[in-house]
Amino acid sequence: MIRKTLAAALSVGALLAASPAFAADEANVVPGLTAVGKPLGLHGVDPVAFVELGNRIEGTAAYTAVHEDVAYYFDSRANMEKFKRNAAAYVPANGGFCTFGVSVGKKFDGDPRFADVYKGRLYVFLNEEIFRMYQKDKDGVIAKADANWKKIKSTAAGEL
Known part of the structure; x- marks a missing residue:
């Protein structure tokens, strides 16, 4: 019985891994x-609201849109509809991971309290210290992050 259970678990694990x-x-x-x-x-x-107004306004589940299997909350129906029409203009860069982290090949949490809308794009950062490091060379950090994102996008954060 234990062998059958173990074999079944391994089969499910193999399917999930594939x-x-x-x-x-x-x-x-x-x-x-x-x-x-x-x-x-x-x-x-x-x-x-973040991209257009620069405000960190909490969204609500009443206004939810899904883009690339990720749900986003909005403060209003109007914002939700704008997002649905052009999600690429509003989703955070680098999958919402810390842009500075991505610039060094890591996937750290991107906290909206430490963020920047730069050249029309939303970038988020791990914390205030990392955000200040980014501010010293925005273009350089973003260029490195753009190059690294192509390499690490589909790699689990724990594997980096």
């Missing part, structure tokens, strides 16, 4: 799932 990467490997999300069955991105902050 399945495509989950969004959590390519997007920084909070633990757990939203009511729409997808993980929450940008810590629940409305990305449209």
